[in-house]
Amino acid sequence: MSQVKAVLLDIEGTVSSISFVREVLFPYTLTALPEVLAEKWDTDEFAPYRNDFPPEHRSDPADFLSHVRELTNNDVKIAYLKNLQGYLWLQAYRSGAVKAPVYPDVVKALEQWTAAGLKVYIYSSGSVLAQQLFFEHTDNAAQADLRPFLAGHFDTVNAGLKTRAESYEVIARETGHAAHQWVFLTDNVKEVEAAVAAGMHARIVVREGNAPVSDEDIARFGPVVTDFVKDDGLRRLLAMD
CATH class of the missing domain: 3.40.50.1000 (HAD superfamily/HAD-like)
Structure with missing residues (x-):
C-alpha cells in the first residue's frame, strides 16, 4: 500500500502549457498596466502593490512601468512583481477576457x-x-x-x-x-x-x-x-x- x-x-x-503565461498573461500585464497607473496610482486600492516595489522604482508611474517591463521581459520571479501580476490578472479572468x-x-x-x-x-x-x-x-x-x-x-x-x-x-x-x-x-x-x-x-x-x-x-x-x-x-x- x-x-x-x-x-x-x-x-x-x-x-x-508553458506558453500560456509568457504569451497570454505576461503581455496582458504590460498592456493593462499603463491604464491602471493612470487611473489608480495614488489610490488606496493600488497602494499596497506600488509600495511593495523598491523605493527607487515607485517614485513615479513612468519609472514603475519601466521596471515592470524589464522584470517581465526577463521573467524575473520576485514576490512584488508576482503580487502585482495577480492583481492585474484578476480583472482579466473575471471579465472573461482570459481563461x-x-x-x-x-x-x-x-x-x-x-x-x-x-x-x-x-x-x-x-x-x-x-x-x-x-x-x-x-x-x-x-x-x-x-x-x-x-x-x-x-x-x-x-x-x-x-x-x-x-x-x-x-x-x-x-x-x-x-x-x-x-x-x-x-x-x-x-x-x-x-x-x-x-x-x-x-x-x-x-x-x-x-x-x-x-x-x-x-x-x-x-x-x-x-x-x-x-x-x-x-x-x-x-x-x-
Whole structure:
C-alpha cells in the first residue's frame, strides 16, 4: 500500500502549457498596466502593490512601468512583481477576457486523486492569488472552477524558492504530511532535485513545448511523466491501481 498522502503540482509546463503565461498573461500585464497607473496610482486600492516595489522604482508611474517591463521581459520571479501580476490578472479572468488552459488529463487526475483521498496542493512561483484565479477560471467546459479539488496553495512568499530543499520542508511541516508522503510533479529538474533532497518523491513532467530532459536526469529521477492518468509508474506510486 502506498504511503503517499499528498500531491504537489507546479503550474507552468505541468498542468498548463508553458506558453500560456509568457504569451497570454505576461503581455496582458504590460498592456493593462499603463491604464491602471493612470487611473489608480495614488489610490488606496493600488497602494499596497506600488509600495511593495523598491523605493527607487515607485517614485513615479513612468519609472514603475519601466521596471515592470524589464522584470517581465526577463521573467524575473520576485514576490512584488508576482503580487502585482495577480492583481492585474484578476480583472482579466473575471471579465472573461482570459481563461486558463488546463490539460484534460489534469482534470481527470484531480477527480481521481481526490476521490481516492489524496490531498492536492499547488506550488508555483506565481502568487497565491494568481494561482487561485488560474484554477477558478479554467477552460474546462464541464467545471471551470477547479478549486474544490485543491487543499492549498504555496508560493515563494509562504514556502520559499522552489529550487531550495528547505521550501519543501516548510510545505511538509505546514500541512502535517511527512516528506515521504508527497509526490511532486514539475517540469523543472532543479525543483525535482530540491524536492527529492527534502525527502519527497518527485517526477519530471514533459509537455509539448517544454525543455527536453537529459538521459542523465532520467537516470537520476526516473522516467518522465507525460500524462497524469495513463502513466503506469505514477499510478503505482499513488496506489491508483
